[in-house]
Amino acid sequence: MATKKVVLITGANGHIGFRVLVFALQEGYKVRAAVRNQEKASRISAAQSIRALEPGEDLTFCFVPDLLLTGAYDDAVKDVDYIIHIASPIESGITPDQYETHLIQPAVGGTLGILTAAQKSPTVRRIVITSSIVALIPWYDLYEAETGKVFNEQSRIDDLSGPYKSESEAYAASKARALNATTRFLEEEKPHFDVVHVCPSWVLGKDELVTESKYITVGTNGSVLRQVLGVKQESATPSTSVHLDDVATAHVKALEPSVPSSYCLVAQSGGVQGTTWSDAIEIVQRRFPQAVAAGVLPNNGFASTKRTKIDASETARLLGIDFKSYEEQVVGVVRHYLELKGVEPR
Numbered sequence: 124m125a126t127k128k129v130v131l132i133t134g135a136n137g138h139i140g141f142r143v144l145v146f147a148l149q150e151g152y153k154v155r156a157a158v159r160n161q162e163k164a165s166r167i168s169a170a171q172s173i174r175a176l177e178p179g180e181d182l183t184f185c186f187v188p189d190l191l192l193t194g195a196y197d198d199a200v201k202d203v204d205y206i207i208h209i210a211s212p213i214e215s216g217i218t219p220d221q222y223e224t225h226l227i228q229p230a231v232g233g234t235l236g237i238l239t240a241a242q243k244s245p246t247v248r249r250i251v252i253t254s255s256i257v258a259l260i261p262w263y264d265l266y267e268a269e270t271g272k273v274f275n276e277q278s279r280i281d282d283l284s285g286p287y288k289s290e291s292e293a294y295a296a297s298k299a300r301a302l303n304a305t306t307r308f309l310e311e312e313k314p315h316f317d318v319v320h321v322c323p324s325w326v327l328g329k330d331e332l333v334t335e336s337k338y339i340t341v342g343t344n345g346s347v348l349r350q351v352l353g354v355k356q357e358s359a360t361p362s363t364s365v366h367l368d369d370v371a372t373a374h375v376k377a378l379e380p381s382v383p384s385s386y387c388l389v390a391q392s393g394g395v396q397g398t399t400w401s402d403a404i405e406i407v408q409r410r411f412p413q414a415v416a417a418g419v420l421p422n423n424g425f426a427s428t429k430r431t432k433i434d435a436s437e438t439a440r441l442l443g444i445d446f447k448s449y450e451e452q453v454v455g456v457v458r459h460y461l462e463l464k465g466v467e468p469r
Contacts, residue, residue, distance in 0.1 A: 127153045129152070129154075129204050129205070130147055130153070130155070130203060130204065130205040130206065131156075131185075131196075131203045131206045132155070132206075132207045133157040133196070133199075133206070133207070133208050133210035133237065134157075135154075135156035135157060136156075136166060138328075138330045138344075139253060139367065139370055141332055142328070142368065143207055143370075143371045145176070146371040147375050148173075148182060150375050152205075153182075155185055156182065156185070157196070157199050157210070158184060158185075159186065159188050160188065161186070164184040164186075166332055167184075185198065185199045187210075190212075191212075191232050193236075199240070200241050200247060203246060203247060204246060204247065204248055205247070205251070205378050206237060206241060206247060206250040207250075207253075208250060208251070208252045209374075211229075211253070212229040219285075219287065222285065222290070222293035223285065226290070226294055226297045227296055227297040229297075230298065230301045231297070231300050231301050231304050234301040234304060237250065237252075238305065238308050241314065242314050245315060247315070250317075250318045251319050251377040251378060252302075252320050252321070253320075253374070254302050254387070255295075255298045255322055255324075256323065256433065257294065258280070258295070258302045258322060259278040259279060259280065259322055259387065261280050262292055264431065265361050266291075266361060269429065271432065272432065273395060273432045273434050274431075274432065274433050275434045275437065276386065276387045276388065276438060277387075279303075280299050281303070282299060283295065283300070305318055309385065318384070318385060319377045319385070319387075320387045320388065321374050322387050322388065323373075323391075324363030324389075325343045325360070325364040326343050326364075326365055326367050326370050327366060327453070328366050328367025328368060328370075328452060328455050329455045329458070330342075333463075336463040339459060340352070343364075344456045346400060347400075347426075347453050348456055348457065348460060349424060350424035350425055351403060351404070351407050351420050351422050351424065352421060353421035353422075353424045354424040356424070356427070358427075359427040359428060359429035360400055360428060360429065361397075361428075361429050361430075362393070362398045362399065362400075363391055363397050363431055364393070364397070364398040365390040365391050366392060366447035366451055366455070368447060369390055369447055372442065372444060373390050376442050376443075386441075388438045388441070388442070389433060389438045390435065391433045391438075391446065392446035393446070393449055396430070399428050401425055401426055402450075402453075406449075407420055407422050407457055410450075410453075411457060411458075411461070411468060411469060413467070414461055414466055414469065420461075
């Protein structure tokens with residue numbers, strides 16, 4: 124029997140990271156999950172999907188309290204075949220003068236840290252890094268104007284410099300700089316491993332590690348749930364979304380040699396036109412009529428859409444998948460909310 128390949132997953136307790144961990148175990152990998160402390164490891168081990176898999180020795184943990192410390196991942200990468208690097212600092216409530224030090228520099232530093240650590244481990248074959256479509260599309264085209272341009276896996280932007288109009292724009296700058304820093308690292312260092320990026324759009328799907336309904340509105344799932352709970356969102360959201368399962372699939376399949384070295388996989392559903400966020404209201408009315416009638420789901424909010432065109436067809440072809448629909452994304456998020464409220468999801 125062939126020896127199972129070992130993959131290190133950073134950020135394994137996050138929205139994307141946990142689902143990637145589950146899918147990697149299902150695909151027959153041994154997983155070493157990097158988390159900050161034992162409490163986060165225990166939450167992962169106690170999750171229903173992990174208990175159902177009974178991974179035993181196929182799931183181990185290593186602790187990285189501070190991913191920005193020099194050599195933070197040196198021990199974690201020893202003897203692994205692959206790395207999926209998802210961990211990235213995401214802070215909220217910071218002031219504009221902190222964008223550079225609290226968002227951008229940590230994102231770049233954390234990525235370079237995992238690359239440098241991997242150089243010291245001769246067993247590493249490939250690193251898959253979680254990036255974002257915000258690293259590929261200029262801010263103006265993504266958020267501010269419907270230019271009609273179509274972006275894809277080959278799109279790139281230069282490093283962004285401030286001042287930034289918002290925390291979201293600074294986050295986009297952090298992702299662009301981290302991706303570009305990786306490209307320069309590969310060109311200059313010529314390491315023994317290669318790198319593939321996964322660039323998701325707005326990721327929607329049940330976060331199994333969220334066990335209180337009030338926390339579902341935090342993060343990208345809130346783009347759906349807030350309007351279902353009656354919030355009328357003032358600013359428009361780009362027409363870009365993808366199911367969490369598809370993002371996890373992209374990360375695990377990116378380990379395979381069929382995905383070219385240095386490729387950027389773009390995870391985006393709905394074809395070039397993408398998502399119309401306000402469609403969630405009709406979907407919820409149709410799929411959960413009893414919860415709406417009972418007032419559990421007010422379903423009277425609104426979310427406007429800014430059309431941003433992305434062609435992810437080449438990624439779908441490479442991965443051999445059809446991206447799940449916006450309806451499937453909405454249903455997964457809302458069903459989870461109702462389950463946590465103790466309401467029959469109907």
